[in-house]
Amino acid sequence: MEVLITADRIHARVEELATEIARTYDGKPVTVVGILTGCLMFTADLIRRINLPLRVAFITASSYRGETLVPGLLEIRDELLPDIAGKHILLLDDILDTGKTLTRVVAHLIDRGAASVKVGVLLRKIGRQEVPFEPDFVGFTIPDKFVVGYGLDFNDEYRHLPFVGVLLGGE
Numbered sequence: 043m044e045v046l047i048t049a050d051r052i053h054a055r056v057e058e059l060a061t062e063i064a065r066t067y068d069g070k071p072v073t074v075v076g077i078l079t080g081c082l083m084f085t086a087d088l089i090r091r092i093n094l095p096l097r098v099a100f101i102t103a104s105s106y107r108g109e110t111l112v113p114g115l116l117e118i119r120d121e122l123l124p125d126i127a128g129k130h131i132l133l134l135d136d137i138l139d140t141g142k143t144l145t146r147v148v149a150h151l152i153d154r155g156a157a158s159v160k161v162g163v164l165l166r167k168i169g170r171q172e173v174p175f176e177p178d179f180v181g182f183t184i185p186d187k188f189v190v191g192y193g194l195d196f197n198d199e200y201r202h203l204p205f206v207g208v209l210l211g212g213e
């Protein structure tokens with residue numbers, strides 16, 4: 043495993059993002075919606091540092107199946123989502139890759155009546171985006187490598203690692 047972003051760098055950047063987010067919402071209540079499961083650590087670390095009236099909820103959106111990296115159909119499930127009509131949503135995901143997931147989920151939240159949707163991602167991959175999409179808050183821009191750790195998985199492993207790393211052959 044090659045460490046790409048250390049736990050210390052992640053924490054420092056998450057702190058900065060929390061300040062930026064609080065400044066942007068300027069005291070307005072926000073509903074944080076995390077996209078499971080990759081958003082797990084990013085969401086937990088970020089919300090503890092955001093100084094705003096805040097609710098937190100989760101949805102799932104899955105396109106990657108099993109070990110394969112080939113996206114299948116995107117399935118959005120929102121049974122755990124409270125009523126978001128009229129709410130200002132801060133949608134959080136682990137990584138912006140092609141942009142398809144976030145585009146679809148933002149449209150879904152608007153459909154459910156959200157007053158506004160801003161998007162925060164921990165990582166953004168360079169050169170992978172297939173649909174035009176601009177996240178409002180980005181932690182780190184990374185090269186086009188498959189990364190794991192800090193919520194990100196390979197075949198549901200490695201999510202618990204406190205850093206973001208790249209798997210080397212044989213791991």
Ligand code: XMP
Nearest residue numbers: 137138139140141142143187188189194195
């Ligand atoms: P799109 O392409 O819709 O994909 O922007 C976003 C989702 O794809 C997954 N993804 C990754 N997961 N390491 C991972 O563990 C990666 O390098 C990676 N790239 C994309 C992830 O679930 C993300 O939410």
